[in-house]
Amino acid sequence: MVSFIYATDSNDHCSGELRLNDTPFSLPQTKTAQRSKTLPEGFFAWLLVAPAVLFIAVIVAWPLAETIRLSFMEAGLGGEKYVGLANYEDLVTSRKFHEIIVRTFYWMFLSVALKLVLGLIGATLLNAAVPGRALFRVLVMPPWVIPIAIGCIGWLWLYNGHFGVLSGVAQNFGLIDGPFEFLAHKRSAFYSAIVTDVWVGVPMVTLFFLAAMQGVSRDLYEAAWVDGAGRWYRFRRITIPQIMPVIVSMSLLSAIFTFNSFEIIWILTEGGPRGASTTLIVDTYKTAIGNYKFGEGSARAVIIVLLLGAFSLAYLFFLNKVNKKYGAK
């Protein structure tokens, strides 16, 4: 969930492991006897890692390999037939699929940008030394710690033209003439789904930014304050650069979440109306699970993995540069 935070951790600790035979002076007899009882390091390490590796191999790696194989098949409930690259050719030439890819990236960039901006504002507010901030910090958490699907039920209601408070209050104020169904129109459905996605993601981003802000040394602020720097200047020149590594890694993490965001769209719109909120992941699900086109669905899944892989590599490269520039380890 939060792993990319460590994407640039140095791995060089591993070589410093204690080995008794490295000791430069000769060991007393008892110690030498002890050594034979200890397992070799590499063997012991693999023993510890094995359950995790085994689990991932069976539940992730093997299905992934299956997905790649299926993507070259015409597969359904009836059986499988090798069709070569046909599934991919269909996708490459499909205009609808191009639209879905463009929409997915638009969805991702817009949603992530909003999450980061709101998260930064939220963290700054919660970091302000005002009475009640401990309570505010608790109140930010609920969207994060409830099942995503439950939050979506609440939003489903909010967006309802007849029952929902949004449409209702807008009518009462005369902003709209009649009930407005947020999820029934192509454009509003897409943006409504984005708002909900942002709502789900903001608490986590906020709390991570808040944690990062609290890690910034007070000395820096005090020094700047003594020199007469205002709040805005301190925020721009101290806070932002200091938490930059977290901002960058958080944005990658959010991007991956948002790209893969399925439940929200599925519960709110099922990708509709008329495909207006269908992203890659929803399209994949619809093709494979909804229409039992396992082969075509798998080809889409492979494209998702490739796109995310390419995106992440580019991002990690960028992250490394940022970390170097801001001197974070």
Added chain:
Amino acid sequence: MMDRYTKWQMAGIYVCVAIFLTFVLLPFFEMFMASLRPLEHLFRSPYQFWSDDFSFDAYHKMWETVPLLGRYIFNSIFIAFSVTGITMVIVVPAAYAFARLDFPFKKATLGIFLGVNMFTGAVLLIPLYRVLRSLGLLNTYWAMIVPGVAFLIPTGIWLLRSYLEKIPRELEEAAFVDGASRMYTLRRVVLPLAVPGLIVVGVAVFIGAYAQQFLFAITFNQTRELQPLPAGLYEFIGYQSVTWNEMMAAALVGVLPVMVIFLFLQKYLVAGLTAGAVKE
């Protein structure tokens, strides 16, 4: 001194916090209002925010409309705890190995774990379905627990590894010199020191396991008695006559137990994020 605000600044901060929290809490507020509203008031036109006879009836009736509600709540928590428990048992030794030991293919393995984080179960549903079927796990709790664990292992390893790296190496070395075996050192020296980290990672894994049960549940489980809360309630949304007020009441009551747990744990969570997840 530096942190002192003028009255106007103070007011501005509170107004902004209020707006921010309104956005965050609006759906909960709306769900609560809907749960109090008598069903026939829903179709009133023009829209009235205030109904004259709000009542808590839905909170009684929901237990009849959603007879398995108690079971759903239990399932959700049970699945989340099982996932967390199993994940931690697998993650702790692996994270230790990655943090402290040297072994062949270490970097490659770590890289693969990182890569697994990149995609979700949604892209692997069909083969995953087949794997679970051939293991005979479909329509059992395991159908939801096993995939949940798999996709949380990498997260857990990455998080915990960075905690373990911060524990002073000298302590382990001292244990070694005193003749402790590797396993003993891990159990009696490293783990007790890692408790704060273990709590934070455990909480993070729990959130992941609890928040994202929906997809695996609707895909791999058809047994109604085993459904977690979100999947159980989702089933009702498609019905012709949805008693919405009861649905909202059920959803709110359903998430209450875990909310209460988090109220107590939030201190650790925020502290943990500060201490571990963010490197200065």
